[in-house]
């Protein structure tokens with residue numbers, strides 16, 4: 001076969017296609033005109049709007065069901081209402097009610113049914129009897145009962161997190177949470193708590209001052225388009241008494257916590273023990289046999305045995321709240337560290353000089369000396385740890401703050417917080433850019 005012949009054949013082929021194409025087009029257009037009038041005739045019979053809406057209808061999907069296929073009965077659990085009573089609205093026989101209860105008790109414990117919570121019964125428009133029962137146990141999840149199959153599943157709704165910056169200032173006689181309400185934060189309680197925790201060791205939230213300013217960059221948690229909670233605080237800034245304080249959440253395999261803008265202020269919030277080189281002679285125990293009183297008495301502290309005269313240190317920064325003596329405690333010091341935590345040190349031989357109510361103390365600062373004043377069998381310090389006014393076992397507390405950041409990690413950390421810093425202070429960035437422009441002009 002020569003090249004020439006091939007070309008000729010191609011031309012012939014192309015012509016055939018062209019003819020077919022033209023014929024086809026005429027046929028198709030004719031068909032189009034023939035069909036359309038009939039189509040219009042159908043549409044004219046009052047169906048035009050219906051067909052129109054059919055084309056653009058978006059199925060209303062809720063609970064994984066096209067809700068428009070069902071008749072909906074919306075209710076809420078009444079006080080003292082049992083789940084079985086609700087089920088009798090769905091089934092005719094007790095046998096069926098029991099069968100559903102037996103089959104689904106591993107999904108939802110019906111004793112956890114709560115008055116006031118909404119539920120829905122969905123009846124199919126086509127078939128007889130209810131098909132689904134939806135119990136809205138929380139904003140985050142619901143239980144979907146398939147009434148025909150006697151089974152149930154717990155469905156977790158998708159949670160969306162959006163990052164947002166909120167800023168505000170503390171007005172005269174105001175507080176952080178009031179200011180957050182003014183700033184329009186829906187989850188103001190949750191966000192206030194999280195922000196206070198992030199900055200707990202640098203800002204004294206008990207003594208905020210008018211004019212203090214803050215910015216917080218955090219996750220807003222949405223479910224079904226509704227803002228439900230404040231998630232993680234990524235970065236927080238507080239200008240307190242004209243000083244700047246920062247907290248950035250930083251997570252690696254080894255570290256997880258809040259660190260300041262330099263990365264190395266993250267000291268341990270609390271010392272493990274108030275005395276060095278001591279041993280624990282008695283732990284926190286709510287049912288301890290008291291060696292002096294000779295009866296069971298809760299021991300709400302941890303005893304550290306050490307020789308008389310051993311220095312006792314404050315386990316964290318704080319302000320001395322009380323210095324006193326009682327028959328049980330002997331000489332004692334109580335220190336407030338922040339809004340949440342206080343510590344108390346009992347049976348002291350004597351107080352360190354200068355320690356009195358109102359004295360500010362640093363972590364590790366000596367506040368007194370080990371003794372056996374009050375109800376004590378031997379020299380020790382009974383260390384009491386108060387959280388929100390309640391004595392707890394500090395050894396079991398998941399205490400805030402973190403391991404110190406190793407120096408080697410700091411460059412990586414600074415790189416990580418640079419964009420967060422820009423979010424907190426975009427105006428600084430602009431000023432910098434402006435000055436660069438001025439310099440180059």
Ligand SMILES: [Zn+2]
Nearest residue numbers: 301302303382
């Ligand atoms: Zn004790």
